[in-house]
Amino acid sequence: MTTTDALRLDKVSIGHLEDVTLAVAPGEIVCLSGPSGSGKSRLLRAIADLEPHDGDIWLGDRAQSQLPGHEWRGLVMLVPAESQWWAPSVGEHARPISQEDLAALGFDRETLDWQVGRLSSGEKQRLALLRALSFSPCALLLDEPTANLDDTATQRCESWLLERARQLSLPVLWVAHDSRQIEHVANRHYRIEGSRLKEVR
Numbered sequence: 607m608t609t610t611d612a613l614r615l616d617k618v619s620i621g622h623l624e625d626v627t628l629a630v631a632p633g634e635i636v637c638l639s640g641p642s643g644s645g646k647s648r649l650l651r652a653i654a655d656l657e658p659h660d661g662d663i664w665l666g667d668r669a670q671s672q673l674p675g676h677e678w679r680g681l682v683m684l685v686p687a688e689s690q691w692w693a694p695s696v697g698e699h700a701r702p703i704s705q706e707d708l709a710a711l712g713f714d715r716e717t718l719d720w721q722v723g724r725l726s727s728g729e730k731q732r733l734a735l736l737r738a739l740s741f742s743p744c745a746l747l748l749d750e751p752t753a754n755l756d757d758t759a760t761q762r763c764e765s766w767l768l769e770r771a772r773q774l775s776l777p778v779l780w781v782a783h784d785s786r787q788i789e790h791v792a793n794r795h796y797r798i799e800g801s802r803l804k805e806v807r
């Protein structure tokens with residue numbers, strides 16, 4: 607399934623971040639950077655309807671304010687830096703995941719039977735990405751998706767996310783600190799400076 611809907615923010619304010627107006631087109635990756643504590647994660651949480659905020663957020667012609675939070679989050683899916691796991695095994699958290707996707711991030715079918723308690727932080731992070739994509743979202747919000755990964759795993763994840771974002775035409779908002787990563791994945795890059803989002807060219 608592909609989406610043709612852009613993710614649009616119209617004068618969104620949260621915390622000390624003011625009047626964020628931004629559109630992420632289908633298949634586009636927009637990176638968001640900024641100093642620690644500048645409000646990157648809070649902005650993603652606001653877009654996911656997990657924090658109250660001012661301004662409007664749209665996916666195509668669907669407004670965040672018109673949908674129940676859980677429905678919106680099924681469409682506009684947040685992958686937080688620290689993923690949450692609630693059932694005993696990995697596979698209980700996801701819809702079916704293809705062999706190809708599992709292999710792309712270094713797993714196989716047996717991984718779905720693994721107990722969550724044994725997962726390393728890097729395994730959790732990669733599996734949270736696979737889990738999110740298994741639910742066929744229409745937009746993705748990624749909060750430092752490779753923070754716990756080594757260089758090889760980071761590059762595998764970046765390549766896989768780039769390919770899937772394009773193939774599924776997903777608008778992606780991606781919080782990143784690493785300038786090499788931003789250079790590699792971003793179509794556009796914005797940085798939080800004070801209370802504003804500024805495009806980096």
Ligand SMILES: Nc1ncnc2c1ncn2[C@@H]1O[C@H](COP(=O)(O)OP(=O)(O)OP(=O)(O)O)[C@@H](O)[C@H]1O
Nearest residue numbers: 621622640641642643644645646647648649657781
């Ligand atoms: N629910 C909340 N209510 C009030 N303040 C909050 C809330 N959640 C976070 N904050 C504060 O808002 C600021 C921005 O937090 P946020 O987690 O968005 O930062 P960040 O830019 O993602 O930082 P980092 O790069 O360190 O992860 C921080 O000062 C944080 O303490």
